[in-house]
Amino acid sequence: MPEALRYLDNAKEILKTVPIEDNIYTDVKPVREAFGTAYLAILEAINEYLMTKKGLTKKELPKSVEGYRTALQKHLVIHNGKLMREFESLYDTLHIAGYYRGLLYNTELVKDAFKSAKVFIEKIK
Numbered sequence: 001m002p003e004a005l006r007y008l009d010n011a012k013e014i015l016k017t018v019p020i021e022d023n024i025y026t027d028v029k030p031v032r033e034a035f036g037t038a039y040l041a042i043l044e045a046i047n048e049y050l051m052t053k054k055g056l057t058k059k060e061l062p063k064s065v066e067g068y069r070t071a072l073q074k075h076l077v078i079h080n081g082k083l084m085r086e087f088e089s090l091y092d093t094l095h096i097a098g099y100y101r102g103l104l105y106n107t108e109l110v111k112d113a114f115k116s117a118k119v120f121i122e123k124i125k
Helices: 002-016 028-052 065-076 082-100 107-123
Strands: none
Touching (some): 002 028, 002 107, 028 082
């Protein structure tokens, strides 16, 4: 999953530029951008799996979160039932709370979210 890990590394690089005071990122905009990039890493990992292991073409890849849920259920969850819960948790954390609403800016919470993203990516290699 080199491309997915590249996205995750890019997200971490974005965070390095953000000032921190008392374990809080003081500029929420780049933190939100980093969360968006980390979420894309998750989607990219799923895409890579679907193309390399299941033979899907780029045109056949999911186009929505519902599409990703369906693809996970069809191709991955049958091997590991926890993956769907992890995907849902990462969707809520990275995409909704972190990116869309900008609610996560504590450095420890951000670090934990990114670790969870990496674990998910590693599981679907």
